[in-house]
Amino acid sequence: MGDDYEPYEWQVGDPADWGDSVGVPDIPYMGYIDGDEDGDDWEPPRNSRSAYVQELVDRALNLKDQRRHWEAVAVINMAIEESPNDFNLYNIRAIIWENKGEFEHALKDYNRSLAMFNSQVVKNNKARLLWMMSNDEKFYTKNYTKALEYINEALKFTADEDDRKKFLRSKGEILDLMEKWKEAYICYLLAANLYDKVERVEEQEKQLKNTTDTLICIAGTRFYHDHRPLNDGETVDLIRESENEHDSDAIRVEIDGKTAGYVANSANTLIREAKSASKIKDMIKDRAKAKIMFTYIDRYVIAKLI
Numbered sequence: 001m002g003d004d005y006e007p008y009e010w011q012v013g014d015p016a017d018w019g020d021s022v023g024v025p026d027i028p029y030m031g032y033i034d035g036d037e038d039g040d041d042w043e044p045p046r047n048s049r050s051a052y053v054q055e056l057v058d059r060a061l062n063l064k065d066q067r068r069h070w071e072a073v074a075v076i077n078m079a080i081e082e083s084p085n086d087f088n089l090y091n092i093r094a095i096i097w098e099n100k101g102e103f104e105h106a107l108k109d110y111n112r113s114l115a116m117f118n119s120q121v122v123k124n125n126k127a128r129l130l131w132m133m134s135n136d137e138k139f140y141t142k143n144y145t146k147a148l149e150y151i152n153e154a155l156k157f158t159a160d161e162d163d164r165k166k167f168l169r170s171k172g173e174i175l176d177l178m179e180k181w182k183e184a185y186i187c188y189l190l191a192a193n194l195y196d197k198v199e200r201v202e203e204q205e206k207q208l209k210n211t212t213d214t215l216i217c218i219a220g221t222r223f224y225h226d227h228r229p230l231n232d233g234e235t236v237d238l239i240r241e242s243e244n245e246h247d248s249d250a251i252r253v254e255i256d257g258k259t260a261g262y263v264a265n266s267a268n269t270l271i272r273e274a275k276s277a278s279k280i281k282d283m284i285k286d287r288a289k290a291k292i293m294f295t296y297i298d299r300y301v302i303a304k305l306i
Helices: 051-065 069-082 087-100 103-116 120-141 144-157 161-177 181-191 195-210 277-284
Strands: 215-219 235-240 251-255 258-263 287-296 300-305
Touching: 051 069, 051 087, 069 087, 087 103, 087 120, 103 120, 120 144, 120 161, 144 161, 161 181, 181 195, 195 287, 215 287, 235 277, 251 277, 258 277, 277 287, 277 300
Parallel strands: none
Antiparallel strands: 215 258, 215 300, 235 251, 235 287, 251 258, 287 300
């Protein structure tokens, strides 16, 4: 977790009505992504579109399918000149730009279309474009902050359930790259509709903030004790290894006489509420005991000294 992150606070790039930086809303969790307003499903009648304009639309779409994008743009421009108040013509031009890879032009046209009529179809199209723009920033420019802004906007606009899950997984990947482990984990949970586990993370957050116990993280558990996970409520032994050639502050964690891991002693293996091996070494002398509290975001085994 980044040291400058405060959990569940709104950040730049997040939709204004979201509960926090990963989109965890007030329960029920589904309420924050549909973006619907009354009348969104209604489309205006198109009887005002002339046969000539419809012919231009059909020709432009055919050219798009042939990947003759500049010609398609020229033809749809003729349709727009004939019928400048038809919101869907800007949507079609945006689709052509998008197919050509001209994402900024496409985004401007989706916005023009939505300024004329608040169509959910167009909002879904815009959301998918923003997802693609987010991927470009993530994979090519590696501007993760910009990628996060785009995917947040995509989540704000989409009302498609499959897209929502895809966007949340993509947002989780971006947050992983930014080393915002908890926020990424919650995105993956939301994408899988595991709202009970989101609530569990929130409960664990409260425990971590409110406890007066001395907390530690246990690292390396997958390498020891036959790979058996440590269970909540189990008691483990802590044994100092002052002669350890790699780390004189090392504290071994044992259960049933077998090594189960080590007390975390680096920023990469600690949460900020826990103390490192270096901080507790003088508290335990040669041996001490700790009790497993829980595994936090499937990444940190949290225990308290007893």
